[in-house]
Amino acid sequence: MIEHYDDLRDVRNIIKSDDDTLDFKEISQNTLNKSILDYENKINYHNKNFKESQEFLNLSLNEIFDNFTKTLILILNDLVLFIDNYLIKQKNTNDNMLNDFLGIFIKSDRLLYVGLFLILISMFIYFMDVSL
Numbered sequence: 001m002i003e004h005y006d007d008l009r010d011v012r013n014i015i016k017s018d019d020d021t022l023d024f025k026e027i028s029q030n031t032l033n034k035s036i037l038d039y040e041n042k043i044n045y046h047n048k049n050f051k052e053s054q055e056f057l058n059l060s061l062n063e064i065f066d067n068f069t070k071t072l073i074l075i076l077n078d079l080v081l082f083i084d085n086y087l088i089k090q091k092n093t094n095d096n097m098l099n100d101f102l103g104i105f106i107k108s109d110r111l112l113y114v115g116l117f118l119i120l121i122s123m124f125i126y127f128m129d130v131s132l
Contacts, residue, residue, distance in 0.1 A: 056112055071113040078104040 059067070082104060085091050105114050 067109075068113050068116060071110050072117065075104060075110060075114070078107075 086097055
């Protein structure tokens with residue numbers, strides 16, 4: 001955040017004229033530029049903190065469970081739409097069927113939760129197999 005203030009000083013020096021007199025329009029423009037830079041710095045700082053707080057390792061178990069269930073529901077909804085489009089209505093051609101099917105599982109942040117789901121399923125199957 002400090003480097004942005006150094007850039008702001010450079011902008012002020014560039015905007016000033018040779019005789020160091022500024023008219024009202026230049027002063028208002030400088031003020032506007034400064035407020036925009038300050039606002040952008042605040043937004044960038046908050047976005048960075050928000051992104052860091054949303055990383056998987058920084059989430060609590062409750063948040064991970066909530067995201068896991070939401071992700072599974074979204075995957076199931078997309079699978080229903082996929083089956084409806086490709087198998088029932090047969091609207092789309094089969095050229096990109098595999099890409100669309102795999103795309104359901106790897107959209108945005110879903111891949112991590114799909115892996116977690118596969119681990120849980122494999123543990124469940126293992127315990128069932130051991131108990132027999």
